Amino acid sequence: MTALIMLAALAIGLVEGIPLGKQGQWKELAVMSILLGIAFLLVMGYYLGLPSPLVLMERLLEPVGKAIFK
Amino acid sequence: MAEKGIINTKQFVWMLFIIITPFAAMQIPGMLIMQAGRDAWLSVLSAWFLDVMLAIVYAYMGLRFPGENFVQYSITILGKYLGRVVGILFPLFFLLVCTLVLRSLSQVVDTVFLPLTPFNVILVTAFLVSALIGRKGIEVIARMTEILGPLYLLSIVTLSFLVLPSFHIARLKPQFDQGVAPFLVGTPLMLTSFGVCIIMAMYIPLCNRPENGFLGKLSAVSMGALVVCLVTALSVGIFGMEDAQYMTSPGLELAKMINFSNYIERVEMVWLLILVGSGILASSSMLWAFGQGLAQIVGLKSYQSLIYPGALISLVLSLISFPSGLQHTNFFHYTFPIMAAFVETGLELFLLMAALILHKRGTT
Amino acid sequence: MKMDKGCLTMRKLAFIVVCISLLLTGCWDYQEVDRLAPVMAIGIDSIPGSKIILLTVQIASPEGKGGSKRTGQQGGGGEAYTVMNSEGKSLSEAIHNLSTQSTRRISLSHCKIIVLGENFAEAGIGQILDELKRDRNFRRTDWLLTTDKTAKEILEKDIELEQVPARGLDLILQNFTTLGRVLPMNLSDFSARLNEESKVSFSPLVQLEDIDKQVTSQLEKAAGRSLESAGRPKTLTISKTAVYKNLRMVGVLNEDDTRLHRWLIDSPKGSSIKFTYTPQSPTEEVQGEVMLNIIDGKTSITPQISENGITMNIAVTVKASLSETGVTGVDVLDPKVVAQLELQAAEAVKLQLEHTINTAQKEIKVDYVDFAESLHNYYPVEWKQIKDNWDDTFPTVEYRISCDVEIRNTGIITDSTQQNESEE
Structure with a gap:
């Protein structure tokens, strides 16, 4: 799964990145790379056993939700 | 190139409607019945009313800051830095909604229709299609919803009529059996799902007639409320509240119940079409809004290149956050409403107050 | 430039086609x-x-x-x-x-x-x-x-x-x-x-x-x-x-209770009423089995809680058509006779319903006649007190049956001509 995600990230980077680079939209390229990097980090984190941000959010907010809802 | 597409009011209405539909088609009615019991349909109505109230705020802000969506006007109101911090919450929220919607969609498809197909395959396919549509821009989404929206509304209403013979009004009685508390608790749960329509703030600047924003939202959310109301009331009236509250998708069970004079039966595929179609369109709108919002915060010229990476993050999130469907449902039930209430009402009201106090308004 | 763009689109298209052919095979769930x-x-x-x-x-x-x-x-x-x-x-x-x-x-x-x-x-x-x-x-x-x-x-x-x-x-x-x-x-x-x-x-x-x-x-x-x-x-x-x-x-x-049970909790529609007709005036010595087919009907159970306890008001309305008068020589052209038929049919229904409810209360001692549900629907607050010992209360619940039968038509003939020789 991890490998597939990385492959997908690479593919997106190539397909989207090359035209951006050709047109000189460096800022766009940078933001896109950061996003891909985040995806990469998330997968790596999961691989290393770190909780996902949604899980963290759940730990924070679920008690509130359970207090309100049944 | 930022989004240059222009949508008309009709498209605006159907886009909002199709964002509510997947919520009606998936777990929300079940959760609502769990909270509000037989009063669930009343909760839908009160949530509808509150959401219309909220829409006034959004429509007013859309008019106060003409040509700007909430990402842009939060920068206008709060300044360059704080505005960006607040503004980025909206795109992130949309990404989260996309994650949740596609995950629940795939879950239903996986457990009910394609049990042998690996879950990830369904999920990846759903993401691929949404990203593809989202990247094509708002006009593509708008035109698709313009065709599919009426179709979905019509089919849901037709399905509701077909299932009526098995409806027992006695199972909806008595109302307010446990007092008004369940009804009051059900309202915010439903409101947070309707509240995803805050995406209207992204659409208003692109409308050819922004002053119709409120009316558009009103009609969209009324249709959406009708659909959710039908599904909840019918599933309580048919399965009884005790059974309906634990269903993963009451609407789907309703479609399975249809046996109209032994002639029309096994029509749950129609429900599947509604579920998948609206779910994917809603998430592509979400992805589009994420890309657009993020591009505006960072100040990019184009947002298209951000759609695929956004979809990838969303996919990764939905893969790594929930080990099973149960966790996902729990997240949807307990965590999402809190977060959504914060973003949808808290943040926007805060922006409104700030704009009023700081006397900020948009340039015409 | 144009060439380039076309090339790019082609490449993208090829990418998508490959993806789709890998992902959308649909072979997992084929049967x-x-x-x-x-x-x-x-x-x-x-x-x-x-x-x-x-x-x-x-x-x-x-x-x-x-x-x-x-x-x-x-x-x-x-x-x-x-x-x-x-x-x-x-x-x-x-x-x-x-x-x-x-x-x-x-x-x-x-x-x-x-x-x-x-x-x-x-x-x-x-x-x-x-x-x-x-x-x-x-x-x-x-x-x-x-x-x-x-x-x-x-x-x-x-x-x-x-x-x-x-x-x-x-x-x-x-x-x-x-x-x-x-x-x-x-x-x-x-x-x-x-x-x-x-x-x-x-x-x-x-x-x-x-x-x-x-x-x-x-x-x-x-x-x-x-x-x-x-x-x-x-x-x-x-x-x-x-x-x-x-x-x-x-x-x-049993069969009769099953039929009446359906009347009670669903509707009498599609069922029939069978009873023995006894004419009012003693001069006519006709007597015999009459059968009514129920075209349409409705049953409603309305509970009533008073100081004396719980009373269930059961109201049955039935629209029927005459299916058989047997050998009675009933003169259905006479409105009085029809009214009499209706009354007696209602009486018969009432008796049968009472029997069914009695079976529930006295024999099986289980509330399969929906009394609890209608109490819950009409008196949700009071129900919370009754609820706990409902099983003991149920056999003692009073009920009142009112039945209204209306004969809508008499089939495709009115009176019958052939009668038993004793009628002569």
Whole structure:
């Protein structure tokens, strides 16, 4: 799964990145790379056993939700 | 190139409607019945009313800051830095909604229709299609919803009529059996799902007639409320509240119940079409809004290149956050409403107050 | 430049095509029809031992051209169905165990009939309800039947005119939904009723009856000699109702009670009223069986709580057509006579309803007449106090029946001309 995600990230980077680079939209390229990097980090984190941000959010907010809802 | 597409009011209405539909088609009615019991349909109505109230705020802000969506006007109101911090919450929220919607969609498809197909395959396919549509821009989404929206509304209403013979009004009685508390608790749960329509703030600047924003939202959310109301009331009236509250998708069970004079039966595929179609369109709108919002915060010229990476993050999130469907449902039930209430009402009201106090308004 | 752009689009298109051909093959869930064993009905019995569930499935075999047996042409491809059995600790285990003997994949999505054997129903059906509701293949529209025999015996029986018996049962129950004396029960309603306040549900009772033998012996008595009989096999009949309370079968309603029970909780529509007509004026010495067919009707149960306790007001309105006056020589052209007929029919209905409710209160002592639910609907606050000892309260609940019969038409003739010679 991890490998597939990385492959997908690479593919997106190539397909989207090359035209951006050709047109000189460096800022766009940078933001896109950061996003891909985040995806990469998330997968790596999961691989290393770190909780996902949604899980963290759940730990924070679920008690509130359970207090309100049944 | 930022989004240059222009949508008309009709498209605006159907886009909002199709964002509510997947919520009606998936777990929300079940959760609502769990909270509000037989009063669930009343909760839908009160949530509808509150959401219309909220829409006034959004429509007013859309008019106060003409040509700007909430990402842009939060920068206008709060300044360059704080505005960006607040503004980025909206795109992130949309990404989260996309994650949740596609995950629940795939879950239903996986457990009910394609049990042998690996879950990830369904999920990846759903993401691929949404990203593809989202990247094509708002006009593509708008035109698709313009065709599919009426179709979905019509089919849901037709399905509701077909299932009526098995409806027992006695199972909806008595109302307010446990007092008004369940009804009051059900309202915010439903409101947070309707509240995803805050995406209207992204659409208003692109409308050819922004002053119709409120009316558009009103009609969209009324249709959406009708659909959710039908599904909840019918599933309580048919399965009884005790059974309906634990269903993963009451609407789907309703479609399975249809046996109209032994002639029309096994029509749950129609429900599947509604579920998948609206779910994917809603998430592509979400992805589009994420890309657009993020591009505006960072100040990019184009947002298209951000759609695929956004979809990838969303996919990764939905893969790594929930080990099973149960966790996902729990997240949807307990965590999402809190977060959504914060973003949808808290943040926007805060922006409104700030704009009023700081006397900020948009340039015409 | 233009060339470049075209090239790019082509490359993208190729990328998408590759992705789609990899991802959208749809090969995971394919099922060949000729590799499927479509289960049409399942039956559940309980057996002693550790594997307490005996599952009987009736599988339609598409190749078998049924009916050949009945038309007398042997070798027309065999039976249209086969029956298989398997055991298990639970229903799903039994279903899994079926695969040890089936050459084809067991497909439960066409199952329409669920038969519960008597032993099993009396021991408690809780453990299978969960599986029936959880499994995506079972539908909540599946009919639930109980039998006073074992489910295996029922599912092994042919039904005349139908190739697959499950289909025959399905058709019988479908007919019952519009007109009939037994209230058919699907899984959804069954489960919803069990969840309701009284925790009572019911299902039709399917029986095996040797109608041929009964009829022949009756005829023999009448004729006074022994008759030849073709010896037709036993027949499946559905005319009674099994009552469940707290997931256990607690009693069986007989035919009359079943019919009136349906009147009470559903509607009288499709049923009939049979009573003996006694004319008002003593000069006419006509008397005889009259039958009314009910065209339309409505029953409502309204509870009333007062200082004296709980009273249920049962109001029945019936629109009927005259079906048979027998030999009575009833003059239906006389409005007075019709009014009299209506009154007497109402009286008959009232008596029968009282009998049914008495059975519920005094014999079975289970609230299968929906009193609890209507109390809960009309008096939700008071219900919370009554609720806890409802089982003790129910037999003492007072009820008042008002019945209103209206004869809408008299069939295609008015008075009948042929009467018994005694009438002359």
